Amino acid sequence: MALFQKEAHKKMVIAMNRLHGQSNSGEGGEDEERFHVLPNGDSKCSAIKQVASGRFGVTSEYLCSAREIQIKMAQGAKPGEGGHLPGGKVYPWIAKTRHSTPGVGLISPPPHHDIYSIEDLAQLIYDLKNANRDSRISVKLVSEAGVGTIAAGVAKAGAGVILISGHDGGTGAAPRSSVYNAGLPWELGLAEAHQTLIMNNLRSRVVLETDGKLMTGRDLAIATLLGAEEYGFATAPLVTMGCVMMRVCNLDTCPVGVATQNPILRKRFTGKPEYVENFMRFIAQELREYMAQLGFRTIQEMVGRVDLLKVKDKKAENIDLTRILHVKNTNVCFDSKNMYDFKLNLTKDCTILENQLLDALKKRQSQEIDVQVSNIDRSFGTLFGSDITRRYGNSLEEDFFKVNCYGSGGQSFGAFIPKGLNLSLHGDSNDYFGKGLSGGKLVVVPPEGSVIKAEDNIIIGNVALYGATSGEAYINGIAGERFAVRNSGAIAVVEGVGDHGLEYMTGGIVVVLGKTGRNFAAGMSGGIAYIYDPDKTFYSHVNKELIEFTNVSQRYDEEQIKKWVDKHYQHTKSAIAKKILDNFDVEVKLFKKVIPHDYKKMMNLISSFEQQGLSKEQAKVEAFNTFKKGV
Structure with a gap:
């Protein structure tokens, strides 16, 4: 292309x-x-x-x-x-x-x-x-x-x-x-x-x-x-x-x-x-x-x-x-x-989601249901999400359909789900959680009555949000390796990630309320990450080739952190989010901001042209021409 x-x-x-x-x-x-x-x-x-x-x-x-x-x-x-x-x-x-x-x-x-x-x-x-x-x-x-x-x-x-x-x-x-x-x-x-x-x-x-x-x-x-x-x-x-x-x-x-x-x-x-x-x-x-x-x-x-x-x-x-x-x-x-038979008619998307939500989908009526899931329920929500896309594209309101899931999510839980679908999982999830997220919302919290300390335990597997293009994810716990690889537009809040987080990321915002693992931000060329670093250990984990990282000092960054940490708390009741919000003016100083060099220059150029009265699209064209000349 x-x-x-x-x-x-x-x-x-x-x-x-x-x-x-x-x-x-x-x-x-x-x-x-x-x-x-x-x-x-x-x-x-x-x-x-x-x-x-x-x-x-x-x-x-x-x-x-x-x-x-x-x-x-x-x-x-x-x-x-x-x-x-x-x-x-x-x-x-x-x-x-x-x-x-x-x-x-x-x-x-x-x-x-x-x-x-x-x-x-x-x-x-x-x-x-x-x-x-x-x-x-x-x-x-x-x-x-x-x-x-x-x-x-x-x-x-x-x-x-x-x-x-x-x-x-x-x-x-x-x-x-x-x-x-x-x-x-x-x-x-x-x-x-x-x-x-x-x-x-x-x-x-x-x-x-x-x-x-x-x-x-x-x-x-x-x-x-x-x-x-x-x-x-x-x-x-x-x-x-x-x-x-x-x-x-x-x-x-x-x-x-x-x-x-x-x-x-x-x-x-x-x-x-x-x-x-x-x-x-x-x-x-x-x-x-x-x-x-x-x-x-x-x-x-x-x-x-x-x-x-x-x-x-x-x-x-x-x-x-x-x-x-x-x-x-x-x-x-x-x-x-x-031909290979995928047996899609036996999936929970067909037997439960479509059975219970199809009428509401046809009439464009909002609805909320509860579903038990297990780790054999692969790609849960994807098939129903495609039904939404065919009928309405990305035009539904946020959380139009809410599915409260209880148990263990299988591989690719919530893959490619569009705007209007909210999957809230009370339990944990396997690898590829939120793969290709396309406007939907994903929430993961430990099951009710759990005695584990959420911010110290892994709750979703490796390669979560791979290739996500839009949408939101709130994860009350730690994610595995390669979190948000190639994310190009989704917003995610997570309480720790394994090695190689945010590889090749080109857009979106990721807030990490915990440790990041090795080789963080390798190949990252766009988007912004905010890392909560009270122990001041983040420096040794980040890949510095394409990015810069600084203390949070601008009002805009503080507003972004507060906005997304607050939404994380509203969705998950996270203990670490509450701790940050209760003493925000002090805790926000413990965040580090990660932003790629070229991305920062281009966003500043676009902003300057918009301030001159150009539309967003015109500003992008002028910024590109200016940037290409090496100015």
Whole structure:
């Protein structure tokens, strides 16, 4: 999304929707205005919504607008690496889509912080299926040695589509070290994945897709014979839109206005949706001709028929391709009868929340209910939250539906819940609490009658609020490691966090009323944190590379601390919050403020332009232009 300018991407999307194909949003999110159909019937909404490690713009609305949700584990151009978008390319409209700050650089973590095993991947697939029960869930893997074994795990985890991405495609903005150390050709990974899935009786459960500079109908014919049913294109459609392969995408200097956000260069863009439509029709026609020559009427008949491929005698006489052209059990392909069953109808969202709240939801009537939960109730609230999003977006009032939960929350409790839904948990919660929070409210307090000292005990697991974009969370106890990783807009109050808190955070406010663990604020490029530090030990825990931390001295900061600590007390009756509020003028001096350098400069610039009479949006544009010049 950030790589290609809006007009180029929009026209590509329109073309694919006209053809009943699918375009991919990429990892940068998508502007909310694209979710609505144009007056002429065209749609600018990408059918495939990507969920990558940065979780940029991954909101409930974003996920509900998808026909397919793709988890990007890797890409052929730079396997195993994250991404970095320099501040000079984070234009105001890019920042809006990514829920970040104009002019401030963005970092995508190398790994997904909620995926360290196939079981973790299965949990994310389950989360996303709850966030949009009508969508396919796909997983993007890179072509590499051993990808077949990974593909088998992905199929068992419940994915509906597995994409094998080759080394020859990918982004033109990748650094040189990545381009020269990329993955393998798609042919190798595709053949291995197809054969391994067959050996494990998993091939009929998933659709197999491939990409990586597919250019002709012949490429598609070979891909099909090696095991693919679907295909991804990027380079060729871009060329039809005017790309001249200058390979300067990373410099923001594209001479034909395709891969740039520079307003002057963008005027040179002349692409039209019809160009992409024509190209795709020609590709389809060429594939039909190859199919006719081979005697096939459908793609399904053709999948995996490697017996119809042969090695060119002279050009490949010294190459052993027998493992690629393995012919045992040919023509095994996806069968919809064997799709993974998530059993969503058995979840508490269906059996309790929808049963008790559906009438109120339809009539837009506020309601409060009580529910018993246990740690097997994964992604609790997510499916009902998607029902709210489909009907009302983020337009409901705060706490419109309140669910009082009693017991232990399972993994991903409250993931992606939208504004209007309040989940108050009396007990504790597992990992991934509040993942992708999208405007909802989460409260966790120890169960009634508990004798533990809340502020000294862990009450929620690791990687809470990962990728949160908005909403509030009040946690009466300590959180595990990597709290609020990639938070870009949520407000959270917690009474202590483990190691690596607030990694890669780009927005929002986090108030920590306790210890922070090691490596706090690593990669943090936006947002503000207030740390209660009566023991004066915080200095040794913070990662100082991108941030500054100071004593709280400004009136604004004192007001923010009091506001959120007071709300924390109102929701949780926290003992430590009460102690701070009862002697606030003294206790507030014990707080430290953490703020990233560039974020602070940009917010000051925006504020100064607003004081000159500019609107907030105009101020952001002027601040970005000023900041980019190095002023």
